[in-house]
Amino acid sequence: xxxxxxxxxxxxxxxxxxxxxxxxxxxxxxxxxxxxxxxxxxxxxxxxxxxxxxxxxxxxxxxxxxxxxxxxxxxxxxxxxxxxxxxxxxxxxxxxxxxxxxxxxxxxxxxxxxxxxxxxxxxxxxxxxxxxxxxxxxxxxxxxxxxxxxxxxxxxxxxxxxxxxxxxxxxxxxxxxxxxxxxxxxxxxxxxxxxxxxxxxxxxxxxxxxxxxxxxxxxxxxxxxxxxxxxxxxxxxxxxxxxxxxxxxxxxxxxxxxxxxxxxxxxxxxxxxxxxxxxxxxxxxxxxxxxxxxxxxxxxxxxxxxxxxxxxxxxxxxxxxxxxxxxxxxxxxxxxxxxxxxxxxxxxxxxxxxxxxxxxxxxxxxxxxxxxxxxxxxxxxxxxxxxxxxxxxxxxxxxxxxxxxxxxxxxxxxxxxxxxxxxxxxxxxxxxxxxxxxxxxxxxxxxxxxxxxxxxxxxxxxxxxxxxxxxxxxxxxxxxxxxxxxxxxxxxxxxxxxxxxxxxxxx
Numbered sequence: 001x002x003x004x005x006x007x008x009x010x011x012x013x014x015x016x017x018x019x020x021x022x023x024x025x026x027x028x029x030x031x032x033x034x035x036x037x038x039x040x041x042x043x044x045x046x047x048x049x050x051x052x053x054x055x056x057x058x059x060x061x062x063x064x065x066x067x068x069x070x071x072x073x074x075x076x077x078x079x080x081x082x083x084x085x086x087x088x089x090x091x092x093x094x095x096x097x098x099x100x101x102x103x104x105x106x107x108x109x110x111x112x113x114x115x116x117x118x119x120x121x122x123x124x125x126x127x128x129x130x131x132x133x134x135x136x137x138x139x140x141x142x143x144x145x146x147x148x149x150x151x152x153x154x155x156x157x158x159x160x161x162x163x164x165x166x167x168x169x170x171x172x173x174x175x176x177x178x179x180x181x182x183x184x185x186x187x188x189x190x191x192x193x194x195x196x197x198x199x200x201x202x203x204x205x206x207x208x209x210x211x212x213x214x215x216x217x218x219x220x221x222x223x224x225x226x227x228x229x230x231x232x233x234x235x236x237x238x239x240x241x242x243x244x245x246x247x248x249x250x251x252x253x254x255x256x257x258x259x260x261x262x263x264x265x266x267x268x269x270x271x272x273x274x275x276x277x278x279x280x281x282x283x284x285x286x287x288x289x290x291x292x293x294x295x296x297x298x299x300x301x302x303x304x305x306x307x308x309x310x311x312x313x314x315x316x317x318x319x320x321x322x323x324x325x326x327x328x329x330x331x332x333x334x335x336x337x338x339x340x341x342x343x344x345x346x347x348x349x350x351x352x353x354x355x356x357x358x359x360x361x362x363x364x365x366x367x368x369x370x371x372x373x374x375x376x377x378x379x380x381x382x383x384x385x386x387x388x389x390x391x392x393x394x395x396x397x398x399x400x401x402x403x404x405x406x407x408x409x410x411x412x413x414x415x416x417x418x419x420x421x422x423x424x425x426x427x428x429x430x431x432x433x434x435x436x437x438x439x440x441x442x443x444x445x446x447x448x449x450x451x452x453x454x455x456x457x458x459x460x461x462x463x464x465x466x467x468x469x470x471x472x473x474x475x476x477x478x479x480x481x482x483x484x485x486x487x488x489x490x491x492x493x494x495x496x497x498x499x500x501x502x503x504x505x506x507x
Contacts, residue, residue, distance in 0.1 A: 030196025168317025283395025291418020326381025
């Protein structure tokens with residue numbers, strides 16, 4: 001019978017919690033639930049936006065702040081998680097975060113105006129920011145070092161299942177119930193997670209640390225401005241808008257001042273020891289680059305399937321689900337594979353599978369079969385699992401346990417920023433290429449006698465059937481171009497694996 005950890009028990013920062021196998025599993029389930037609800041809320045609201053728009057009386061431009069407010073708040077508040085965990089205790093911070101996230105989720109579901117919704121979404125992002133890094137740090141401390149690959153596999157499933165299930169679950173709840181259930185669904189999982197954390201996660205010792213307010217403010221300015229630039233750029237024509245120019249200046253200035261301040265102060269916001277560990281520093285860079293392609297495909301496929309293939313939301317979700325199944329299968333197997341093979345070789349294999357799936361996707365057109373969509377998704381999912389777990393394991397392989405709180409927060413922030421940049425790049429390229437392709441295809445149309453080749457302004461005057469064909473062909477080419485770009489980015493990132501070392505292999 002598993003032994004329950006006492007709610008008041010203390011464990012030194014970074015020390016492994018003494019737990020039996022049964023308690024390890026209960027800790028993993030508790031923190032995994034917290035991870036899933038946080039990551040899920042990053043994407044689950046997307047498909048419900050049109051329904052929220054009418055209910056909250058918002059314009060199409062205003063309703064996007066429901067997403068932007070959450071993402072920006074979560075990005076900014078990820079940075080101080082390590083400090084807060086050391087100052088107040090990891091378990092205490094975990095409980096407050098899950099509780100606050102659950103309550104604000106309910107308040108989001110009850111919002112009667114756009115201003116209310118944005119307020120609760122900001123607070124939801126503030127409370128939710130710590131859930132992913134705290135869950136990773138807890139699992140690393142709960143499981144002995146020889147089981148870290150298994151722990152990162154469990155954590156990885158929680159991180160990856162949200163973006164995969166989010167659009168499907170959100171669409172199903174919105175279609176058959178109400179958009180408000182997109183937020184209400186967090187209540188039972190939040191309560192279960194809090195109970196598990198309270199009874200099974202031991203508290204860590206607290207330390208009285210001096211908070212580097214200026215360092216945090218500059219990092220928050222850089223991260224927040226960058227997120228705003230990425231989220232708003234597509235809607236306001238990027239750098240043609242003064243808004244985006246100001247975001248870019250703020251992000252660059254904030255980053256510059258943060259770096260200068262960190263190198264000159266005696267108490268920097270991020271511990272310098274983090275960057276002295278070559279494996280961890282390399283892992284942060286690697287996960288940032290991998291993050292660029294991590295969610296970009298999931299940002300492209302829903303619009304491809306719904307807008308151009310005409311699939312309903314539920315069908316789209318079912319077609320995308322095998323990608324998640326492939327990810328979970330490889331994450332469950334990779335810990336055993338890492339005992340027999342070099343983790344870096346598994347990363348290269350995973351990157352190769354992702355590149356292979358993207359190469360297959362460059363052949364997609366509007367007649368692509370559901371079978372081909374599912375197969376490419378499974379291959380990509382298998383690759384993601386083989387990449388994500390070994391990187392997460394190697395990054396902490398040589399890092400001092402006392403630094404894990406800060407390290408997991410920075411690792412999550414790097415992954416999220418990479419994903420935000422990747423999504424913004426592919427969506428901007430898609431919009432631009434769609435417009436260019438329409439003009440180029442329109443110029444090649446054989447017009448009826450007496451009509452000249454159309455200028456861009458005259459394209460709208462073409463017969464409706466002909467314009468539909470041109471637009472469809474332009475979309476096919478635009479999506480293929482994006483898939484091809486992601487393939488080359490992924491291939492170019494593969495040599496970065498050489499920056500990582502595997503201490504178990506003495507190299």
